[in-house]
Amino acid sequence: MNTILMTTLTISGITGILALLLSVANRTIANYGEMKLTINDEKEYTVEGGDSLLSTLIEEEIFIPSACGGKGSCGYCKVKVTQGGGEILPTELGYVTPEEQREGIRLSCQLKVKTDLKIEIPEELFNVRQYDYTLSYMADVTDKIKHLRLRLPENATIDFKPGQYVQILTPVYKESDEEVYRAYSIASSPVNKNHIELLIGYVPEGICTTYIHKYLKEKDRLTIVGPFGDFYYRDTDREMIMVGIGTGMAPLLSILRYMRDQGIQRKGTFFFGARTREDLFLTEEIDEISRTLKDIEIVYTLSRPTPECHWEGPVGRVNDLLDKRLDDCSRLEAYLCGSPLMIDAVMEVFKKKDFPLEHIHYDKFE
Amino acid sequence: MMELNPLVIFFASIFTNNMILSNFLGMCSFIAISSEIKTSLSLGQAVTFVLTFTTLLNYLVYHYLLVPLGLEYLRYIVFIIIIAAFVQLIEMIIDRYFPALYHALGIFLPLITVNCAVLGVSLFMIIRDYTLLQSIAFGLGSGLGWTLAIVTMAGIRQKIKNAPIPKGLEGAGITLIITGLMALAFIGFSGIVVIQ
The missing domain is CATH 2.40.30.10 (Translation factors)
Incomplete structure (x- = not known):
């Protein structure tokens, strides 16, 4: 009984002392105090140091896009740092190109606020x-x-x-x-x-x-x-090529619904791809929209139709389909949304056909 | 055992009883972070620092707390807690005051917590019944030996970066083979002195 008590006391004693020591260290060593954060040379914030720039900005209700939630695995939360911030971290190198590094671009989720910082962000992020x-x-x-x-x-x-x-x-x-x-x-x-x-x-x-x-x-x-996001409807008179695979059709549905609501009549094709017939969805609404937007052609394509699908439409990858259907691309505008693999494959086709690169808009779903 | 000069232990733990090359302890970070001399050197320094001080701390706790209380069997858990807390503290200090070093080690610093060479040295110190001075020499020597091994390995790996290594052996595979060859070379020292 005595040993059991001694054991428990010793272990808890040692752990307790160490925990105390660490919390004191956390309060003193890891406490960076208040830092000055200047955004776009006009707005100044006084912030608590020590946290990542991304979460510090969220505290100030400025929301930098980030898909992975600050784990340093999506590379979306890039911010231009013009003063402070120190050297770029090994964990950022994979996402920030050497060119961007020279400009001072950093991943805001990896950079910790340890000094006064000056940063630049797009104005629209304030919205x-x-x-x-x-x-x-x-x-x-x-x-x-x-x-x-x-x-x-x-x-x-x-x-x-x-x-x-x-x-x-x-x-x-x-x-x-x-x-x-x-x-x-x-x-x-x-x-x-x-x-x-x-x-x-x-x-x-x-x-x-x-x-x-x-x-x-x-x-x-x-x-x-x-x-x-910079993937959004552009108001031009080019013919639209829209490709959405799986849930990648969501932003395109938003565009189609917007065109319907605004009565915008443009020529275009909407390719909606999925694996099987069961994986296509909201087709009734899409068909309904296409009756209003008469110049938009809707193409459903399946990559792996089963015999039960009784599918008579196009089969296979959308990049092969585009390769067959597209001819002169100089007057086209593209909106691609889906897996990175699909987008890379379609980009190959576009490059081959001299698609004007500035008119290709895409959103990679990772 | 008691008559071994601390200096002998110090050199023996670098060359003849190297933690990596004769005990194969601390292999994971050895393989993972030995691709660049600069990074491996800073990791080596961190390991040396942690090893020396945890050995000292563990020695004191063991001989002045656990032995008098008759709780020697608790040494595993106590050593692990102390090592973990110490590494945590060091991480905070480096993060705050040595940003350059923190950059070099980045997320790898916490690896030292689970580096078995660190626990191994503390346990060997107890098994071999070292005195305080001997333990410090052993800790410091083992750390330097570990650094020597990882920096040498990083040097070799930098040299063979463009070598035509069979596909299946790239990375960890060839590193393990090189480790074996280095261990063979270090056996050459073993005639000089034996400490275990």
Whole structure:
């Protein structure tokens, strides 16, 4: 009995002393005090040092796009640092090109605020806000994809361009003990400023998708930050080539709905690809839109149709389809959205056909 | 055992009883971070520093706390806690005051916590019944020996960077083979003195 008591006391004593020591160190050594953060040479903030630049900016309600939630694995949260910040870290090298490094571009999730900093960010990021949405509708559109409609409180509005994305703040829940941000494209038309729609595919062990698919219920609240992204509808008179694979059709649906709502008649083709017939979704609405937008042709394509699909449309990868269908690309404009593999493959085809690069817009879903 | 001069232990733990090359301890970071001399040297320094001080701390805790209380069997858990806390503290200090070193080691610093060479030295010190001076010499020597091994390995790996290595052996494979060859070379020292 005595030994047991002694053992317990010794171990807890040692652990306790060390814990005390570490918390004192945390309060003194790891306490960087207040730092001055200057943004675009005009706005000045006094911030608590020691945290990453990304989370420090979030504290100040400035939301830098980040898809991985600050793990340094997406490379979206780039910020130009003009003063302070020190040398670039090994963890940033994979995402910041040597050219960008010379300009002072850094990953804001890796850079810690340890000195006064001067940074530059695009003005429109000041428009990014945090919104408190309520889930008003949720339905399965395939066995893996959910269709969500989220409503803002009365009188609250969001301004976004069709094609842009928002980030969902996934709260702590049973299967995850950290808050993470994950990016999803808006599928609804920006004409309706009070609600947004999202199409969210299930990713096994994905922190946010698991939460959405297994835990989120109607009337639940969801914190959303946005809008972000340079993938959006461009007002030109070029013929549009739109390619959306799986949930990659969401931002394109937003563009189509926007064109319908605004009565914009442009020539174009919308390629919606999936594996099997069951993986195509919201086709009724798409067909309905195409009756209004008469110059938009809709092409459904399946990569792996099964005999049960009774599929008579195009089969195979969309890049092969484009290779066959496209001829003169000089008057075209492209919107690509889906997996990086698909986009890289389509880009190959475009390069081969001298597609004007400045008119290719894409959003890679990682 | 007691009559071994600390200086003998110091040199023996660098050459004849090298932690990596004769005990094969601390292999994971040895293989992972031995591709560049500069980085491996800073990791080596960190390991040497941690080894010397944890050996000293563990010696004091063992002989002045665990032995008097008759709780020697707790040494594994106590050593591990002390090493972990010490590395945590060092990480905070380096992060704050030595940004250049922190850059070089980056996320690898916490690896030292689970570096078995660090725990190994503390345990060998108890098994071999070293005195305080002998333990410090052993800790410092083992750290320098570990540094010598990883820096040498990094040097070799930099040399063979463009060598036509069979595809399946690239990376960890060839590193393990080189480790074996280096260990053979270090056996050449073993006639000089033996400390175990």
